[in-house]
Amino acid sequence: MNIIVVGVSHKTAPVELRELLAVPDSRMGEALNRLMAHAGIREGMLLQTCNRVEVYAVADQVEQGFSAIQEFFVDTHFSVSAEQLLPRLYCHAEDRAITHLFRVASSLDSLVVGEPQILRQVKDSFQEALTHNATGVLLNKLVKKAISVAKRVRTETGIAENAVSVSYAAVELAKKVFSNLAARTVMLVGAGEMAKLAARHLVNHGVHEVLLTTRDPVRAADMAARFNGVSIPFEEFHANMHRADIVLCSTGASHYLIGHEDVERAVRARWNQPIFLIDVSVPRNIDPDVRQVDNAFLFDIDDLESHIEQNREERRLEATRAESIVKDEVAVILKWLQSLKATPTIIALRKQADALKQAELQKALSRLGTLTQQQQEAVEGLASGIVNKLLHGPLVALKSAAQSTNGLVYIEAARRFYDLGRSLSGQESANVQDVQDAEGEDALTDALAPEPTEDPEQKRISRQASGL
Amino acid sequence: MTVAFLQLTLGLYFIGVLLSLVYLLRRSEFLARVALAATCLGFVIHTVVLAVQVFSGEEVQWVTFHKALSFFSWALVVVFLLVVLLQRLYVLGAFILPIAFFSLVSTAILPSETPVLQPMFRAMWVHVTLSMLGAVGFAVAFVAGVMYLMQDRLLKSKQFNVLSFKLPPLDFLDMLNQRSMLLGFPFLTLGILTGAMSAQLTLGSYVSWNSEQIWALVTWVFYFVVLMGRVTVGWRAKKAAYLTIVGFAGVLLTFIGVVLKGNGAPIS
Numbered sequence: 001m002n003i004i005v006v007g008v009s010h011k012t013a014p015v016e017l018r019e020l021l022a023v024p025d026s027r028m029g030e031a032l033n034r035l036m037a038h039a040g041i042r043e044g045m046l047l048q049t050c051n052r053v054e055v056y057a058v059a060d061q062v063e064q065g066f067s068a069i070q071e072f073f074v075d076t077h078f079s080v081s082a083e084q085l086l087p088r089l090y091c092h093a094e095d096r097a098i099t100h101l102f103r104v105a106s107s108l109d110s111l112v113v114g115e116p117q118i119l120r121q122v123k124d125s126f127q128e129a130l131t132h133n134a135t136g137v138l139l140n141k142l143v144k145k146a147i148s149v150a151k152r153v154r155t156e157t158g159i160a161e162n163a164v165s166v167s168y169a170a171v172e173l174a175k176k177v178f179s180n181l182a183a184r185t186v187m188l189v190g191a192g193e194m195a196k197l198a199a200r201h202l203v204n205h206g207v208h209e210v211l212l213t214t215r216d217p218v219r220a221a222d223m224a225a226r227f228n229g230v231s232i233p234f235e236e237f238h239a240n241m242h243r244a245d246i247v248l249c250s251t252g253a254s255h256y257l258i259g260h261e262d263v264e265r266a267v268r269a270r271w272n273q274p275i276f277l278i279d280v281s282v283p284r285n286i287d288p289d290v291r292q293v294d295n296a297f298l299f300d301i302d303d304l305e306s307h308i309e310q311n312r313e314e315r316r317l318e319a320t321r322a323e324s325i326v327k328d329e330v331a332v333i334l335k336w337l338q339s340l341k342a343t344p345t346i347i348a349l350r351k352q353a354d355a356l357k358q359a360e361l362q363k364a365l366s367r368l369g370t371l372t373q374q375q376q377e378a379v380e381g382l383a384s385g386i387v388n389k390l391l392h393g394p395l396v397a398l399k400s401a402a403q404s405t406n407g408l409v410y411i412e413a414a415r416r417f418y419d420l421g422r423s424l425s426g427q428e429s430a431n432v433q434d435v436q437d438a439e440g441e442d443a444l445t446d447a448l449a450p451e452p453t454e455d456p457e458q459k460r461i462s463r464q465a466s467g468l
Numbered sequence: 469m470t471v472a473f474l475q476l477t478l479g480l481y482f483i484g485v486l487l488s489l490v491y492l493l494r495r496s497e498f499l500a501r502v503a504l505a506a507t508c509l510g511f512v513i514h515t516v517v518l519a520v521q522v523f524s525g526e527e528v529q530w531v532t533f534h535k536a537l538s539f540f541s542w543a544l545v546v547v548f549l550l551v552v553l554l555q556r557l558y559v560l561g562a563f564i565l566p567i568a569f570f571s572l573v574s575t576a577i578l579p580s581e582t583p584v585l586q587p588m589f590r591a592m593w594v595h596v597t598l599s600m601l602g603a604v605g606f607a608v609a610f611v612a613g614v615m616y617l618m619q620d621r622l623l624k625s626k627q628f629n630v631l632s633f634k635l636p637p638l639d640f641l642d643m644l645n646q647r648s649m650l651l652g653f654p655f656l657t658l659g660i661l662t663g664a665m666s667a668q669l670t671l672g673s674y675v676s677w678n679s680e681q682i683w684a685l686v687t688w689v690f691y692f693v694v695l696m697g698r699v700t701v702g703w704r705a706k707k708a709a710y711l712t713i714v715g716f717a718g719v720l721l722t723f724i725g726v727v728l729k730g731n732g733a734p735i736s
Contacts, residue, residue: 156497162628162633177639178637178639179640268702271704272705273639274639299626307626307628318495
């Protein structure tokens with residue numbers, strides 16, 4: 001039983017290839033069925049985002065699993081050839097595959113490290129696989145763990161905390177001054193792209209009112225319609241500046257449009273309430289002297305860039321902390337997997353002992369002739385007692401040794417001592433029933449329980465899935 | 469018994485202060501939670517001690533300056549817990565808890581002589597409680613002012629570090645500053661009035677011009693002007709932050725006046 005992953009990402013393949021491999025949502029069930037039809041694939045999950053297409057699977061044999069998934073990818077689209085695809089695919093198995101999954105879910109492998117969408121996408125893919133009965137005990141446990149690792153990374157590190165785009169940085173900085181953007185007014189001076197983008201972000205964050213001003217009245221009307229804002233004649237914008245909490249400036253002018261006095265006047269008119277000015281124009285349109293004005297906060301394009309650079313640096317630092325969290329969690333899950341390896345041996349040993357006990361009991365009872373109920377119970381008790389006491393030591397040793405690094409040696413030894421047949425390589429695939437026997441009912445229901453979701457439709461699917 | 473409990477409270481508050489300060493510069497919500505847990509536990513014990521002192525002893529026992537400072541400390545923790553509950557603003561602990569801690573420590577350091585209380589004004593505790601509630605308001609305004617200036621400085625100098633990430637937005641701090649001042653001021657006013665009444669009853673005149681009374685009046689006038697300035701000429705944001713920091717110095721000087729005057733007994 002081996003955990004493997006095969007796929008392409010933005011790091012290994014261009015978008016032209018990735019988009020060919022992507023399966024439309026409507027055909028996901030069919031794709032999963034096709035994947036599961038390959039020999040030796042026990043469980044499967046297809047994860048696709050705009051930056052990656054990957055298959056996670058549990059396979060009987062690593063190499064066989066790799067080639068099955070490679071075949072699956074080649075079959076996905078008629079214009080994909082094996083020669084073109086295979087060099088682009090990465091294949092990982094066991095701890096490397098688990099590490100990969102955890103890193104992907106935690107957004108450590110993303111184009112923009114720390115981006116928040118990936119977790120949702122992992123959950124959706126998992127849900128999809130659950131719906132189509134493609135996952136089992138191992139993937140359920142692994143993906144659930146990956147989701148919890150991702151959550152841990154997000155709460156314990158600052159990996160996703162800070163903005164990494166100029167327009168979003170403007171929003172982030174505005175939020176350092178104004179706690180609630182909903183009651184605020186933003187003034188857009190000029191029609192530069194960057195300022196429009198920042199204004200769009202601010203509007204998305206609920207800015208109450210947008211004031212617009214440009215030299216070109218046609219453009220002003222067009223923008224007023226787009227932002228649902230109020231257009232102000234360019235000549236009058238200085239007089240209206242006090243109405244704005246946030247001023248976004250981006251014009252083609254070659255001189256300062258807003259000077260020290262203008263801002264000072266606006267702040268006075270605002271009764272010293274802070275005003276936040278962003279100048280994304282080059283050359284600059286707001287006099288840098290404005291920085292001296294109390295309660296006015298001016299940020300130019302360089303400030304925003306350096307803020308973002310700081311954020312990126314912060315994310316890089318946080319990413320190293322996140323990597324160590326991932327490493328710890330991989331170790332935990334490996335231990336669990338290791339302990340699973342002893343399960344078939346333990347079960348085989350118990351079965352063998354039970355069979356022996358039954359056989360010997362039958363022999364003894366037939367020789368003893370008629371016994372009273374009490375006598376028969378005593379004989380049976382004797383047999384059970386001896387078997388249980390003899391087995392207790394080896395079973396405990398197997399369970400604890402399975403989690404250590406040389407656990408396989410113990411398992412192999414037990415198999416030879418008790419003559420349990422099959423060699424290790426063939427018996428590693430503990431099936432669902434075995435795990436259930438070994439870990440009790442709770443472990444399985446827990447592993448199979450899907451992530452709670454808000455969507456009632458998804459809840460319905462989850463319920464169906466948990467009834468596997 | 470109460471001494472042992474107060475020491476336990478102090479120990480717990482100390483943990484709260486220490487972890488809150490470390491939390492200020494570290495990115496770990498765990499620290500904040502442990503700090504909060506220690507503070508909560510300390511607060512519960514503190515509440516029990518105060519309740520025992522108020523309800524079991526004689527009424528007049530309440531009126532030592534030690535007890536008043538203990539109450540001041542307790543009320544500051546109440547404010548902190550409320551803000552955390554409503555706004556999840558753990559960072560406030562790094563600013564407000566040290567004040568609560570040191571005022572409780574000072575109850576142990578200050579000379580503790582039995583207060584000479586005149587039985588004529590039994591409602592002395594009203595004066596003390598009101599004045600202390602006023603002081604709590606101004607202490608919170610002071611803390612909001614300090615945080616405002618820090619955030620303002622960080623934004624102006626474009627330093628975006630853990631601290632700037634943790635400090636709340638400027639307008640929130642300005643609002644906290646204003647509201648706590650608005651709450652503190654009526655309490656201080658009533659505290660001064662009841663103080664003057666007690667002076668009239670015990671000493672025969674409303675004002676005796678000792679250092680406590682002088683600083684209390686100076687503080688009152690100062691905050692009155694600051695509040696008026698806010699309403700009439702827009703003394704808000706940075707200016708308000710500076711002014712409340714200065715104003716809190718007046719509160720502290722009044723406290724010192726009390727200690728100098730009466731060996732721990734706040735008799736006017």
